Amino acid sequence: MPVRRDRLEACVTVTPMRLEPTNIQQVGDELAISWKDGTESFIKLETLRRACPCAGCGGEPDVLGNISRPHVTYAEKSFQLTGFDLVGGYALQPRWADGHSTGIYSFTYLRRLGQASG
Numbered sequence: 001m002p003v004r005r006d007r008l009e010a011c012v013t014v015t016p017m018r019l020e021p022t023n024i025q026q027v028g029d030e031l032a033i034s035w036k037d038g039t040e041s042f043i044k045l046e047t048l049r050r051a052c053p054c055a056g057c058g059g060e061p062d063v064l065g066n067i068s069r070p071h072v073t074y075a076e077k078s079f080q081l082t083g084f085d086l087v088g089g090y091a092l093q094p095r096w097a098d099g100h101s102t103g104i105y106s107f108t109y110l111r112r113l114g115q116a117s118g
């Protein structure tokens, strides 16, 4: 049975055990995240807010894959960032200009959002 060594190594490189940002900053209307593996993610603030995973916004599907999104209304300030905190070394908690700050975005989730918005 031949060992597909090249494939294994590629997997290790692309999917590191721990996903960690080395730098996070707002650039224009996007959040720019530099990851430890040398890649970067750019996420539009509007996309980020609409994907808010907190219970009130329900941006993330539950374990069964259902999205029961409550009716959420956004204002112009909803897509403006006033700051953010790092939570427990695994997530980012943005503070929005409309006072909303209960969304905790895991680094894995942020990475996925960055890929989704290209």
Ligand SMILES: [Zn+2]
Binding pocket: 052, 053, 054, 055, 056, 057, 058, 100, 102, 103
């Ligand atoms: Zn929320």
